[in-house]
Amino acid sequence: MRYWLEQEDDRGDLLQLQVKQLTAASAPQAFEEVRQRMHAARPLVMDMRQLDFIDSSAIGELVLLGRQFRTRAAAFVISGLSPPLMGLVEMMRLNQVMDFSPDVDGAFAKMATDTSGADSHHGR
Amino acid sequence: MKILVVDDEAWMRRTLSVMLQKWGHEVLEAADGEEAWTRLQHEPIGMAICDWVMPRLSGLELCHRLRAAGFSHYVYLILLTGKDQTEDIYTAFDAGADDFINKPVNAKELQVRIKAGERVLQLEQALKTKNAELSRVNEALQASQAHVQRDLDAAAAVQRSLLPASSETGLPLRLAWAMAPAEQLAGDIFNFFRLDEHHLALYLIDVSGHGVPAAMFSVHLTQLLSPHPGTSGKAQLQPPTDSHPAMTVSSGFATAKAIAPQETLTDPVAVVTRLNQGFQVHDRNMIYCTMVYAVIDTHTGKGSLCQAGHPYPLLYRREGRVETLGGGGLPVGLIPDADYEAVDFQLQPGDRLLLYSDGVTECFAPDRSPFGLERLAETLRLARGASLDEAIDQIQEALERWRRPANGESPTLADDISMLAAELDAPQSSR
Structure with missing residues (x-):
């Protein structure tokens, strides 16, 4: 993995983003690395606390990744986005189609709740 | 290969010519530096074997003149020197000579030095061919770039019009x-x-x-x-x-x-x-x-x-x-x-x-x-x-x-x- 550091965690896969920017140039490769970890039976957390800039093309790639996870019934949560980036997520309503959490613990807890309860996305 | 033998002593020119012809080269002769300079200017000669001391124009002066002229093709120059002329050899390389050989000339040594020279000339020729190819590619790229730029200008104009x-x-x-x-x-x-x-x-x-x-x-x-x-x-x-x-x-x-x-x-x-x-x-x-x-x-x-x-x-x-x-x-x-x-x-x-x-x-x-x-x-x-x-x-x-x-x-x-x-x-x- 070039863009992510894989952390040991018995609650699921934890990937920590190692770059500060995701753009049209880097996002396809960065998300392809995540795609390879896509597994229906194992929750995945993408820890993006390092990120300080994401361009429109990278957002498109992220949403496409989310759609592919949903198709495969695999779960992932993005954690640690900075307040300005969470502002962007809210402006684009991406929180309607993907899950976000302030931190890694919250992210794993969210997936534990979701798998025991109803799907939070109602078919989006 | 076409080789020019330059020496004011006729017997020396003959001896070298016979050897070179035996090895399959085409040989031209010149009796001094001036005559050699004239031939080099008018014929596509790849290599010259040149005596040091000659009337009218010495081997060293010919070196200087040849390198200053900047021909489109390279002329590989071997100077003939006497023994113990170490200082002269430095001077000769500095003037643009490619190699030297001591007199009296040992046939085997001359043969391998000519072969080394041929390798250099072949590399030079290959480089020239590549360069010509690169120039052609470069011209084609520039033309293509100009074409793309014209298209982009036109597309930008369409966009502005909207x-x-x-x-x-x-x-x-x-x-x-x-x-x-x-x-x-x-x-x-x-x-x-x-x-x-x-x-x-x-x-x-x-x-x-x-x-x-x-x-x-x-x-x-x-x-x-x-x-x-x-x-x-x-x-x-x-x-x-x-x-x-x-x-x-x-x-x-x-x-x-x-x-x-x-x-x-x-x-x-x-x-x-x-x-x-x-x-x-x-x-x-x-x-x-x-x-x-x-x-x-x-x-x-x-x-x-x-x-x-x-x-x-x-x-x-x-x-x-x-x-x-x-x-x-x-x-x-x-x-x-x-x-x-x-x-x-x-x-x-x-x-x-x-x-x-x-x-x-x-x-x-x-x-x-x-x-x-x-x-x-x-x-x-x-x-x-x-x-x-x-x-x-x-x-x-x-x-x-x-x-x-x-x-x-x-x-x-x-x-x-x-x-x-x-x-x-x-x-x-x-x-």
């Missing part, structure tokens, strides 16, 4: 705008048009990515969102027809077939929803867009807009407040069944509505801090005494100041900057 030409709509409101593309072709596009005697539609779209694909998509959207020419002012999303092949040909983007023929342009939510259904990203097409589409009743000041993944529109109130409109919304083309919301607003005469792309709020200072929404709102507020055109100019100037390093020129833009503003006139009866 921007509003005049702010005259025949409706009681003023419009002003600004556009600064990051590259020659822009991904941002905006427009406005009169829907009927009262209503104006305006929109600003930011297509994801940059360059040709984004620009083509933006042009396509402009076509879709233009009022139909044959409906006497009643605007509608144009249906795919044979006379509008751009609508029916799938050019890598999704087709616009999902847009209903009778869909009017008067309902912002319907427009955005239809566009979203018509364009969806997939593995091979990652283009989507963010937009704000608004309709204003210029007689009542009532307005409605739909915000799709786009920065919050700003509403400047005449008394000096600035409000943000909308609560966010999904971009167009990312989620197939996205729901969009209408945001209603009320304009009073003198109020100003500002649509802008994220190139404005994400315009970075040299220290990477963004211009931001609050600074934009403040700049809009500070322009309260200015006309709408001047207000847009002032925002542009503020962005330029923000981008510029303390001492130096502004870097190229990272993203397109576009703005479209509307201000309601005072009603005629109240004047």
Whole structure:
């Protein structure tokens, strides 16, 4: 993995983003690395606390990744986005189609709740 | 190989010539440096074996003259020297000799030194061939680059022609705008048009990515969102027809077939929803867009807009407040069944509505801090005494100041900057 550091965690896969920017140039490769970890039976957390800039093309790639996870019934949560980036997520309503959490613990807890309860996305 | 033997002693020339001919070379002779110089100038000679001490022009002087001349082909020069002439050898190499051989000449040694020389000449020839090939490729690339540049110029001109030409709509409101593309072709596009005697539609779209694909998509959207020419002012999303092949040909983007023929342009939510259904990203097409589409009743000041993944529109109130409109919304083309919301607003005469792309709020200072929404709102507020055109100019100037390093020129833009503003006139009866 070039863009992510894989952390040991018995609650699921934890990937920590190692770059500060995701753009049209880097996002396809960065998300392809995540795609390879896509597994229906194992929750995945993408820890993006390092990120300080994401361009429109990278957002498109992220949403496409989310759609592919949903198709495969695999779960992932993005954690640690900075307040300005969470502002962007809210402006684009991406929180309607993907899950976000302030931190890694919250992210794993969210997936534990979701798998025991109803799907939070109602078919989006 | 053609070898020139240069020696003032005839027996020496003969001896060398016989040896060289035996090894398969073509041999020419010269009795001194001057004669050798004449032959070298007029015949394609690859190698010269040259005595040091000669009348008229010495071997060393010939070296100097040959290297200074800069022939288009290389002449490999072997100097014949006496024994113990180490200092002379340094001088000879310095003058441009390639090799030397001591007299009396040992045949075996001469043969291997000639072979070494041949290898150098072969390399030189191969390099020359490669260089010629590179020059040809370079010329072809330059021609191709010029061709691409002409195409880009033409495409940019098409794009510019799609921007509003005049702010005259025949409706009681003023419009002003600004556009600064990051590259020659822009991904941002905006427009406005009169829907009927009262209503104006305006929109600003930011297509994801940059360059040709984004620009083509933006042009396509402009076509879709233009009022139909044959409906006497009643605007509608144009249906795919044979006379509008751009609508029916799938050019890598999704087709616009999902847009209903009778869909009017008067309902912002319907427009955005239809566009979203018509364009969806997939593995091979990652283009989507963010937009704000608004309709204003210029007689009542009532307005409605739909915000799709786009920065919050700003509403400047005449008394000096600035409000943000909308609560966010999904971009167009990312989620197939996205729901969009209408945001209603009320304009009073003198109020100003500002649509802008994220190139404005994400315009970075040299220290990477963004211009931001609050600074934009403040700049809009500070322009309260200015006309709408001047207000847009002032925002542009503020962005330029923000981008510029303390001492130096502004870097190229990272993203397109576009703005479209509307201000309601005072009603005629109240004047």
